[in-house]
Amino acid sequence: MRIAISIWGEKISPVLDTASKLLIIDDDMQKKPSRFETYLLKQDISKKGHFIRDLNIHVLICGAVSRQLSDMLKAFGIEVISGISGSFEDALIAYQRGTILSSKFFMPGCKSHQLEGFKKGRVRADSKQNKLRDQVQTRKSKESRRGEKSINPT
Numbered sequence: 001m002r003i004a005i006s007i008w009g010e011k012i013s014p015v016l017d018t019a020s021k022l023l024i025i026d027d028d029m030q031k032k033p034s035r036f037e038t039y040l041l042k043q044d045i046s047k048k049g050h051f052i053r054d055l056n057i058h059v060l061i062c063g064a065v066s067r068q069l070s071d072m073l074k075a076f077g078i079e080v081i082s083g084i085s086g087s088f089e090d091a092l093i094a095y096q097r098g099t100i101l102s103s104k105f106f107m108p109g110c111k112s113h114q115l116e117g118f119k120k121g122r123v124r125a126d127s128k129q130n131k132l133r134d135q136v137q138t139r140k141s142k143e144s145r146r147g148e149k150s151i152n153p154t
Contacts, residue, residue, distance in 0.1 A: 001026075001058045002055070002057050002058050002059075003024070003025040003060075003092070004025075004052065004061070005023045005060075005061045005088045005091065005092060006022055006040075006060070006063065007019070007088050008020075011085070011086060012061065012062065012063050012084055012091055013062065014063040014064060014085070015064045016060075016066075016082070017048070017064075017066050019062070021037055021038070021039055022055070023036075024037070027096070045068055045069050045072070049069055049072040049076070052076075053073070059081065060073060060079070060081065061084050061100070062084065064082065064083065084100065084107065085107045086104070090105075091105055
């Protein structure tokens with residue numbers, strides 16, 4: 001699996017559309033992941049989307065992203081996990097553990113947007129992502145049950 005993270009220094013770049021660098025991680029789960037960085041020299045959204053597609057990325061972790069670029073990447077079959085902030089190393093570890101949905105990684109105001117992709121079942125079929133989807137569904141189920149309990153039928 002090839003994972004990309006938009007980076008700015010040691011952190012996740014706040015906006016993918018204007019990011020200048022991607023960290024690429026090849027994680028085949030059999031051996032230590034290999035890494036390299038590449039520059040995003042394309043400023044046009046369409047060219048940037050095609051450039052990212054040509055890197056054969058499976059999952060892209062980023063901060064904010066325009067709907068146009070996000071939709072384009074998703075149409076290319078790339079799982080976009082947006083609205084993430086903080087250290088890219090911490091976010092990568094959280095993704096690999098299936099805990100990227102922890103609120104400590106969300107940019108302010110991005111939580112509900114982030115969960116939407118997982119609610120619609122766009123998560124890849126590997127075991128880590130299935131675990132992640134199950135966590136979200138469990139959380140949703142618990143929230144739903146809490147809401148049902150608070151209703152007082154008369």
